[in-house]
Amino acid sequence: MSFQSVNLTRMGETVTLTLVTKKGTLGPGFWREMPAVLRELSDARAVILRGQELFSAGLDLHATGPQILPLLGDQAGFTALVDEMHAAIEGLAALPVPVIAAVHGWCIGAGLELIAAADVRLCSADARFSLPEVKLGITADLGGLQRLPPLIGQGRAVHLALSGDPIDAVTAERWGLVTEVHPSPEALFVRAQALADQLAALPPRAVEGTKRVLNDGLPHRQSMAAAVAWNARHMNAEVLMNALRK
Template sequence: MPTVELSHSGHTATLTLTAKKGSMPPAFWQELPQALRKLGEARVLIVRGQDIFSAGLDVNATLPAIQQSGDFWGAVQPMQDALDAVAAVEIPVIAAVHGHCIGAGLELIAACDLRLCSANAQFSLPEVRLGLVADLGGLQRLPGIIGRGRTTHLALTGAPIDARTAESWGLVTGVLDTPEALFAQAEALAAQLAELPPHALKGTKQVLREALPHAEGLRQSGEFNAAALK
């Protein structure tokens, strides 16, 4: 059974985590970038789960394989590359989170552009409680989203935060009452973005992603607009 499923409706593509509880076994890290290569003419991508968003890395399937191979980086780099591929998608990526969003699941949504959740959502980085360090990009991306102090709180305590805390921290920009309302809002937002000029969305994402020093960033934005207005 595949761990992700990609569907299309109009200009919106939806990537659904289909493994039980949205877990991420070894196959996930191959299937995720494969799915991203099939976005086609989609202008917006929604990332969501089924029964919950994601229970994170399938530790029972992953750690024994890493230990047996004896090649830690050979096993972990494809996981890092997969989430880097999400961050590098040129169209807007909306994460729609309901239920638990744990560990690698939180690192996945940190690689997205916009994040919405339902009122029952919970977010955590529990790696420290397993004697590990979060190593799939969360510690690099989250400070730019919620700040260094709040990232430090998540990473050092491993404790979860609820939906309203996530909203007050800026991790999500909207909390919907139910998962059904969440998915409807994500689709409405995707439709709204799909109506905007794709080249402007791409350029805006690029400027935000590269986060160049102030003067260079101003020049980058200006050069993009100069090219667009020719």
């Protein structure tokens, strides 16, 4: 199936989702297509999320503005519109397989909120990250204010969100937003593919269970109980014995 806002390419059991809109801007077409895009990922064992000339310039305000402006003051209508965007990001986060964001160039606003829903974030040395909504009179509402504090700490999330100022790749790694910085986009994409292949080769039920327990946000004891319950239901004796023989 072909899409206007993304390209899907497969290599083995991994799928790369490339944003193909102008400068990676996330306009109405992206949000509209994402449910079908996510369905196309149902047989993937790992997913790479990336851009073309840069990762993402954020929400396409020129295309989305005409939808948003008539709804200002209409809480029900505005909420219904933004819920479509929420569904796309939450659907990405809910995939049972690892999602690796490979960021080069700018990653702004909604783009940053999108990668916050990924499981692993890598970048190249030219990457820049910002959450500038406050400068536009907007409170970021696509999950960034909720996901960033556990990733980078409350103080750093507050600094990023209230200042609206960008951070570079070195700072992003130091803060924990990304786990690796690579010298060039080319090196980044090679590493992202290698990591995706590595994760795709792991037992899928173990990967899914690990994602669920990490992301459920349950209190400590409940989270441990959830991990035990998952293993009781899904641990594969054959996989375990094969691993022990190595």
